[in-house]
Amino acid sequence: MEILKNFGFEPVFFTAQIINFLILFFVFKRFLYKPILKILKDRTNAIEKGLRDTESARVALEEAEAQKDKIIAAAAEEAEKIIKETKTNAHVIREELFGKSREEAEKIIAQAHDAALLELASARDQASDISIELSKKVLDRVLTEFFTKEEKERIFTRNIKRLDKYE
Numbered sequence: 001m002e003i004l005k006n007f008g009f010e011p012v013f014f015t016a017q018i019i020n021f022l023i024l025f026f027v028f029k030r031f032l033y034k035p036i037l038k039i040l041k042d043r044t045n046a047i048e049k050g051l052r053d054t055e056s057a058r059v060a061l062e063e064a065e066a067q068k069d070k071i072i073a074a075a076a077e078e079a080e081k082i083i084k085e086t087k088t089n090a091h092v093i094r095e096e097l098f099g100k101s102r103e104e105a106e107k108i109i110a111q112a113h114d115a116a117l118l119e120l121a122s123a124r125d126q127a128s129d130i131s132i133e134l135s136k137k138v139l140d141r142v143l144t145e146f147f148t149k150e151e152k153e154r155i156f157t158r159n160i161k162r163l164d165k166y167e
Contacts, residue, residue, distance in 0.1 A: 035141065039134045046130050050123035057116035064112040068105035075101035132163060 079094040086093075136156075147155065 031141065031145065035138060039138060042134065043127075043131060046127045050120075050127055053119050053123050054116075057112075057119050061109075061112045061116055064108045068108055071105055071108075072101050135163075 075097045079097045082093045082097075144152065
């Protein structure tokens with residue numbers, strides 16, 4: 001014990017430092033670590049939802065392409081029947097049917113593509129909105145503990161302007 005006192009070791013101060021460390025550890029774990037993990041989990045869920053939506057849009061596009069193939073096949077059969085019935089107008093009628101089926105197929109593909117793009121844009125907007133809201137909440141909670149109201153408002157304003165530049 002004599003050696004420790006020669007080096008300036010005080011058990012009372014050492015005990016106080018341990019208690020301070022434990023208090024800070026609890027505060028950081030409670031108010032920083034858990035909320036940040038929740039934010040990360042929510043963001044991961046939003047991204048996974050966006051990926052699922054994208055996958056369903058891809059499946060819809062594949063179904064539209066399969067339907068396009070069916071429409072083209074049906075148009076070809078109809079053209080064959082018309083050719084057998086009337087040989088004089090066969091060439092004209094056949095060209096009309098192929099043109100219509102291609103237009104319909106292109107319209108279906110265009111509609112499916114537009115729907116997929118809209119869904120993707122919506123998912124991106126939602127993910128962006130969610131991440132901004134979560135960032136604001138985390139920043140608000142952290143700033144409330146460390147800064148005065150005026151400092152907090154000044155930091156919010158500056159960071160919102162920065163975020164608006166990225167949008």
